[in-house]
Amino acid sequence: MTQIPRAALILGLAGLIPFLWGAATVLRPDLAAFGQKYMGPRFIGPYVQLFYGSVILSFMSGVLWGFATKASGAQAATGYALSVIPALWAFFMTGGGPTSAALNLIIGFVGLLMLDFSFSRWGLTPPWWMQLRLLLTAIVVACLTITVI
Incomplete structure (x- = not known):
């Protein structure tokens, strides 16, 4: 296993905040009361998780698109097509209330992990990519699960 670069690890972990x-x-x-008083209701509980989760799934679509640029031919076309799925998933599947939205985000992040694995197997990601993605996804899913239960 290749060690995750320090900057990628620190910024990835910071993205979990x-x-x-x-x-x-x-x-x-x-x-929650403290957060509501000083930051407003959008920045507490499921609201911050759901909005930010949608943003991150969309961001990760861009990351996958960037990996697809390393491919050619049919593999590139497949990579580009697959890369838009997380953003579309976030757009279409995060309505309907906090519980269903959080559950759909969990499904989206697990699906993203499968896409990460595919791009990694195709040799399009850095060698440390899956280590980082497994760690971050596990924490994201755990946090969203708290909202679902």
């Missing part, structure tokens, strides 16, 4: 904060404010009413 809205998920962790959202989960914490679901579990701790005192944190």
Whole structure:
């Protein structure tokens, strides 16, 4: 296994803050009250997780698109087509209330992990990519699960 570059690891972990904060404010009413008072209701509980989760799935579509540029021919076309799925999933599947939206985001992040694995198997990602994606996805799914239950 190749070590994850320090900057990628730190920034990836920093990107978990809205998920962790959202989960914490679901579990701790005192944190939710603090967040609502100083940041507003959009930045607590499931709201911050759902909005940010949609943003991240869309961002990851762009990452996959970038990986697809390393391919050619039919593999590139397949990579481009697959790369838009996370953004479309976030757009179409995050309505209908916080519980169903969080569940659909969980499905979206697990699906994204499968796409990451495919792009990795095709040799389009850095060698450390799956280590990072497994770690980040596990934490994101755990945080969203708190919102679902």
